[in-house]
Amino acid sequence: MYLVTFRLAPGEYDAEFRELNDAIQMAAEETEGYLGKRTWQAAESEEALVVYYWESLDALKSFGADADHKRAKNRWTEWYDAYEVTITEVIRTYGNGFGNDADPPT
Template sequence: MYLVTFRLDPGEYDEEFHELNDIIQAVAEDTDGYLGKRTWNNTESDEVLVVYYWKSLNALNSFGDDTNHKRAKQRWTEWYDAYEVTVTEVLETYGSGFGDDADPPR
Protein backbone atom coordinates (compact mmCIF):
# COMPACT_ATOMS: atom_id res chain seq x y z
CA MET A 1 0.00 0.00 0.00
CA TYR A 2 1.10 3.57 -0.68
CA LEU A 3 0.11 6.78 1.05
CA VAL A 4 0.21 10.14 -0.67
CA THR A 5 0.28 12.93 1.88
CA PHE A 6 -0.83 16.24 0.43
CA ARG A 7 0.00 19.09 2.81
CA LEU A 8 -1.27 22.48 1.77
CA ASP A 9 -1.65 26.06 2.84
CA PRO A 10 -4.89 27.10 1.14
CA GLY A 11 -5.15 30.33 -0.77
CA GLU A 12 -8.23 31.61 -2.56
CA TYR A 13 -10.52 29.02 -4.12
CA ASP A 14 -12.71 30.04 -7.03
CA GLU A 15 -15.54 28.21 -8.79
CA GLU A 16 -13.14 26.63 -11.27
CA PHE A 17 -11.07 25.19 -8.43
CA HIS A 18 -14.12 23.52 -6.89
CA GLU A 19 -15.25 22.10 -10.24
CA LEU A 20 -11.79 20.73 -11.04
CA ASN A 21 -11.35 19.40 -7.51
CA ASP A 22 -14.64 17.47 -7.78
CA ILE A 23 -13.59 16.04 -11.16
CA ILE A 24 -10.21 14.95 -9.81
CA GLN A 25 -11.77 13.29 -6.77
CA ALA A 26 -14.16 11.38 -9.05
CA VAL A 27 -11.23 10.28 -11.22
CA ALA A 28 -9.38 9.06 -8.13
CA GLU A 29 -12.42 7.11 -6.93
CA ASP A 30 -12.79 5.54 -10.38
CA THR A 31 -9.13 4.51 -10.52
CA ASP A 32 -8.61 0.82 -9.83
CA GLY A 33 -6.48 0.63 -6.69
CA TYR A 34 -7.76 3.78 -4.96
CA LEU A 35 -8.57 2.89 -1.36
CA GLY A 36 -9.75 6.16 0.18
CA LYS A 37 -8.62 9.36 1.85
CA ARG A 38 -8.60 11.14 5.20
CA THR A 39 -8.45 14.91 5.72
CA TRP A 40 -7.27 16.91 8.72
CA ASN A 41 -7.49 20.67 9.23
CA ASN A 42 -5.26 22.65 11.58
CA THR A 43 -7.55 25.37 12.93
CA GLU A 44 -4.63 27.42 14.26
CA SER A 45 -2.76 27.72 10.95
CA ASP A 46 -5.41 26.82 8.33
CA GLU A 47 -3.01 24.13 7.08
CA VAL A 48 -4.72 21.09 5.55
CA LEU A 49 -3.37 17.56 5.42
CA VAL A 50 -4.98 15.01 3.08
CA VAL A 51 -3.79 11.41 3.03
CA TYR A 52 -4.74 9.32 0.02
CA TYR A 53 -4.50 5.52 0.20
CA TRP A 54 -3.47 3.52 -2.89
CA LYS A 55 -3.20 -0.23 -3.34
CA SER A 56 -0.12 0.01 -5.56
CA LEU A 57 2.33 2.40 -7.14
CA ASN A 58 0.85 1.49 -10.54
CA ALA A 59 -2.58 2.65 -9.37
CA LEU A 60 -1.12 5.91 -8.11
CA ASN A 61 0.77 6.48 -11.36
CA SER A 62 -2.38 5.79 -13.37
CA PHE A 63 -4.18 8.51 -11.43
CA GLY A 64 -1.21 10.85 -11.87
CA ASP A 65 -1.49 10.46 -15.66
CA ASP A 66 -5.01 11.92 -15.70
CA THR A 67 -5.26 15.10 -17.79
CA ASN A 68 -7.38 16.98 -15.23
CA HIS A 69 -4.96 16.11 -12.45
CA LYS A 70 -2.01 17.35 -14.52
CA ARG A 71 -3.87 20.58 -15.34
CA ALA A 72 -4.60 21.23 -11.67
CA LYS A 73 -0.97 20.65 -10.70
CA GLN A 74 0.11 23.27 -13.26
CA ARG A 75 -2.24 25.84 -11.71
CA TRP A 76 -1.43 25.32 -8.02
CA THR A 77 -0.17 28.91 -7.55
CA GLU A 78 -3.68 30.19 -8.26
CA TRP A 79 -5.21 28.26 -5.35
CA TYR A 80 -2.53 27.39 -2.78
CA ASP A 81 -0.04 29.53 -0.93
CA ALA A 82 2.17 26.47 -0.51
CA TYR A 83 1.98 22.70 -0.88
CA GLU A 84 4.01 19.57 -0.38
CA VAL A 85 3.41 16.00 -1.56
CA THR A 86 5.02 12.98 0.07
CA VAL A 87 4.66 9.47 -1.33
CA THR A 88 5.26 6.71 1.20
CA GLU A 89 5.27 2.94 0.89
CA VAL A 90 3.58 1.29 3.88
CA LEU A 91 5.56 -1.65 5.16
CA GLU A 92 3.38 -2.49 8.15
CA THR A 93 0.32 -1.29 10.03
CA TYR A 94 -0.82 -2.32 13.48
CA GLY A 95 -3.02 -1.15 16.32
CA SER A 96 -6.49 -1.67 17.67
CA GLY A 97 -8.22 -0.53 14.47
CA PHE A 98 -11.04 1.89 13.95
CA GLY A 99 -13.87 -0.46 13.05
CA ASP A 100 -15.81 -0.55 9.80
CA ASP A 101 -15.02 3.13 9.06
CA ALA A 102 -11.27 2.55 9.05
CA ASP A 103 -9.18 3.95 6.23
CA PRO A 104 -8.06 2.36 4.14
CA PRO A 105 -10.93 -0.07 3.81
CA ARG A 106 -9.85 -3.59 4.57
Protein backbone atom coordinates in the same frame (compact mmCIF):
# COMPACT_ATOMS: atom_id res chain seq x y z
CA MET B 1 -0.08 0.03 -0.06
CA TYR B 2 1.05 3.58 -0.79
CA LEU B 3 0.04 6.81 0.91
CA VAL B 4 0.17 10.18 -0.78
CA THR B 5 0.14 12.94 1.80
CA PHE B 6 -0.88 16.30 0.36
CA ARG B 7 -0.05 19.11 2.79
CA LEU B 8 -1.50 22.44 1.76
CA ALA B 9 -1.86 26.03 2.79
CA PRO B 10 -5.04 27.14 1.04
CA GLY B 11 -5.28 30.35 -0.90
CA GLU B 12 -8.38 31.60 -2.68
CA TYR B 13 -10.71 28.95 -4.09
CA ASP B 14 -12.96 29.95 -6.98
CA ALA B 15 -15.69 28.10 -8.85
CA GLU B 16 -13.19 26.70 -11.36
CA PHE B 17 -11.10 25.25 -8.52
CA ARG B 18 -14.11 23.57 -6.96
CA GLU B 19 -15.19 22.09 -10.29
CA LEU B 20 -11.68 20.82 -11.04
CA ASN B 21 -11.24 19.48 -7.51
CA ASP B 22 -14.49 17.50 -7.82
CA ALA B 23 -13.39 16.11 -11.20
CA ILE B 24 -10.03 15.05 -9.76
CA GLN B 25 -11.66 13.31 -6.81
CA MET B 26 -14.01 11.49 -9.18
CA ALA B 27 -11.04 10.44 -11.33
CA ALA B 28 -9.27 9.10 -8.23
CA GLU B 29 -12.34 7.14 -7.16
CA GLU B 30 -12.66 5.65 -10.65
CA THR B 31 -9.00 4.59 -10.77
CA GLU B 32 -8.52 0.90 -10.04
CA GLY B 33 -6.45 0.62 -6.88
CA TYR B 34 -7.74 3.76 -5.16
CA LEU B 35 -8.54 2.87 -1.55
CA GLY B 36 -9.80 6.15 -0.08
CA LYS B 37 -8.68 9.32 1.63
CA ARG B 38 -8.66 11.08 4.98
CA THR B 39 -8.44 14.81 5.66
CA TRP B 40 -7.16 16.64 8.73
CA GLN B 41 -7.29 20.38 9.48
CA ALA B 42 -4.70 22.03 11.72
CA ALA B 43 -6.31 23.61 14.78
CA GLU B 44 -3.98 26.61 14.83
CA SER B 45 -3.95 27.47 11.11
CA GLU B 46 -5.69 26.83 7.80
CA GLU B 47 -3.11 24.21 6.88
CA ALA B 48 -4.58 20.85 5.95
CA LEU B 49 -3.38 17.31 5.30
CA VAL B 50 -5.11 15.04 2.85
CA VAL B 51 -3.91 11.45 2.79
CA TYR B 52 -4.80 9.34 -0.23
CA TYR B 53 -4.53 5.55 0.00
CA TRP B 54 -3.47 3.51 -3.05
CA GLU B 55 -3.20 -0.23 -3.51
CA SER B 56 -0.06 0.01 -5.66
CA LEU B 57 2.41 2.39 -7.22
CA ASP B 58 0.97 1.48 -10.62
CA ALA B 59 -2.49 2.63 -9.49
CA LEU B 60 -1.02 5.91 -8.28
CA LYS B 61 0.84 6.41 -11.56
CA SER B 62 -2.35 5.73 -13.48
CA PHE B 63 -4.15 8.44 -11.54
CA GLY B 64 -1.20 10.79 -12.03
CA ALA B 65 -1.77 10.60 -15.79
CA ASP B 66 -5.30 12.05 -15.46
CA ALA B 67 -5.62 15.22 -17.58
CA ASP B 68 -7.53 17.21 -14.92
CA HIS B 69 -4.96 16.26 -12.30
CA LYS B 70 -2.11 17.41 -14.55
CA ARG B 71 -3.92 20.68 -15.30
CA ALA B 72 -4.47 21.38 -11.60
CA LYS B 73 -0.81 20.68 -10.80
CA ASN B 74 0.23 23.28 -13.37
CA ARG B 75 -2.08 25.89 -11.85
CA TRP B 76 -1.44 25.32 -8.13
CA THR B 77 -0.26 28.92 -7.52
CA GLU B 78 -3.77 30.17 -8.33
CA TRP B 79 -5.32 28.26 -5.40
CA TYR B 80 -2.66 27.38 -2.84
CA ASP B 81 -0.19 29.50 -0.92
CA ALA B 82 2.02 26.43 -0.48
CA TYR B 83 1.89 22.67 -0.89
CA GLU B 84 3.97 19.57 -0.30
CA VAL B 85 3.44 16.00 -1.51
CA THR B 86 4.97 12.99 0.21
CA ILE B 87 4.63 9.49 -1.24
CA THR B 88 5.17 6.68 1.25
CA GLU B 89 5.20 2.91 0.89
CA VAL B 90 3.44 1.28 3.83
CA ILE B 91 5.24 -1.75 5.16
CA ARG B 92 2.76 -2.62 7.90
CA THR B 93 -0.21 -1.18 9.76
CA TYR B 94 -1.63 -2.34 13.07
CA GLY B 95 -3.75 -1.08 15.92
CA ASN B 96 -7.06 -1.49 17.66
CA GLY B 97 -10.13 0.53 18.48
CA PHE B 98 -10.88 2.42 15.28
CA GLY B 99 -13.41 -0.10 13.99
CA ASN B 100 -14.93 1.21 10.77
CA ASP B 101 -12.53 4.17 10.90
CA ALA B 102 -9.47 1.94 10.45
CA ASP B 103 -7.12 2.64 7.54
CA PRO B 104 -7.37 2.42 4.68
CA PRO B 105 -10.77 4.08 4.67
CA THR B 106 -13.49 2.24 2.82
